[in-house]
Amino acid sequence: MWRTPVCELLKISYPILQGGMAWVATGELAAAVSAAGGLGIIGAGNAPPEWLRGEIRKVKERTDRPFGVNLYYMSPYIEELVGVVVEEKVPVVTTGAGNPGKHLLRLKEAGIKVIPVVASVALAKRLERLGVDALIAEGMECGGHIGEITTMALVPQIVDAVSIPVIAAGGIADGRGVAAALALGAQGVQMGTRFICAAECTVHSNYKEAVLKAGDRDTVVTGARGHYVRILRNKLARQFEELATRGASWEEMDKLGAGKLRAAAVDGDVEYGSVMAGQIAALVKEIKPARAILEEIMAEAQEVMVRLGKLAGL
Numbered sequence: 001m002w003r004t005p006v007c008e009l010l011k012i013s014y015p016i017l018q019g020g021m022a023w024v025a026t027g028e029l030a031a032a033v034s035a036a037g038g039l040g041i042i043g044a045g046n047a048p049p050e051w052l053r054g055e056i057r058k059v060k061e062r063t064d065r066p067f068g069v070n071l072y073y074m075s076p077y078i079e080e081l082v083g084v085v086v087e088e089k090v091p092v093v094t095t096g097a098g099n100p101g102k103h104l105l106r107l108k109e110a111g112i113k114v115i116p117v118v119a120s121v122a123l124a125k126r127l128e129r130l131g132v133d134a135l136i137a138e139g140m141e142c143g144g145h146i147g148e149i150t151t152m153a154l155v156p157q158i159v160d161a162v163s164i165p166v167i168a169a170g171g172i173a174d175g176r177g178v179a180a181a182l183a184l185g186a187q188g189v190q191m192g193t194r195f196i197c198a199a200e201c202t203v204h205s206n207y208k209e210a211v212l213k214a215g216d217r218d219t220v221v222t223g224a225r226g227h228y229v230r231i232l233r234n235k236l237a238r239q240f241e242e243l244a245t246r247g248a249s250w251e252e253m254d255k256l257g258a259g260k261l262r263a264a265a266v267d268g269d270v271e272y273g274s275v276m277a278g279q280i281a282a283l284v285k286e287i288k289p290a291r292a293i294l295e296e297i298m299a300e301a302q303e304v305m306v307r308l309g310k311l312a313g314l
Contacts, residue, residue: 085112
């Protein structure tokens with residue numbers, strides 16, 4: 001089995017990170033992915049600090065392998081959440097929706113690897129100068145909050161702009177995506193939507209079924225510029241479309257979206273809830289254990305690499 005520098009950096013067997021999806025990526029899923037050789041990540045989202053502490057301890061009870069926490073910088077609890085990951089000695093932190101610069105020294109002094117999610121070259125270069133360990137270059141094909149550049153275009157530009165490891169995300173669901181990301185210069189991948197349908201994922205069964213039923217054109221981008229969110233098309237999506245048609249403000253959009261992810265992920269409301277999923281949802285065909293998902297992806301990636309080698313006469 002081949003390894004990349006990201007495997008060495010994070011002390012994992014496979015160069016695959018599981019996305020830190022709020023209300024979806026709990027301790028159970030993170031533990032299963034980490035135990036199977038990837039990097040499982042708890043999504044802190046807007047949850048309170050004691051909830052996060054409990055999820056971290058779930059992981060520690062289930063595996064001694066490295067894992068991570070995704071910190072959402074628009075959370076009202078961000079200061080307390082940083083304190084929790086430091087106190088609990090979390091090995092890896094990924095960050096989104098903001099600049100982790102003000103906490104970087106504290107996190108690094110605690111021995112935590114810091115890997116921000118970025119959607120532009122400018123932000124990638126700025127964060128490299130601050131001293132982050134790696135970057136997740138996330139294209140607009142992903143589920144949830146998105147940028148404006150595709151993975152295919154974004155990843156090689158960020159790879160060329162920085163000297164630290166780059167992890168590709170957005171529109172990756174199988175071994176073909178892993179091989180493609182490596183060809184673009186990435187040293188690993190992050191997958192979110194694929195792991196929604198892991199057996200260990202505790203998200204509501206309605207949410208999983210919605211992903212399994214999705215077709216290639218079933219995601220839609222909602223919200224306002226700078227706050228775009230990709231979800232599966234449903235009645236909530238139509239409400240967003242109606243607001244956009246009449247030129248609603250960002251505040252109105254934000255009010256409509258408040259609490260909708262929890263409604264879908266926890267309560268199972270897949271009509272008026274925000275069923276966040278990436279454009280590759282249609283590639284997810286069944287529910288299976290995280291270990292089986294990882295092994296299948298890596299086996300397929302190996303097959304692709306061998307086939308490409310033969311094409312090149314190697």
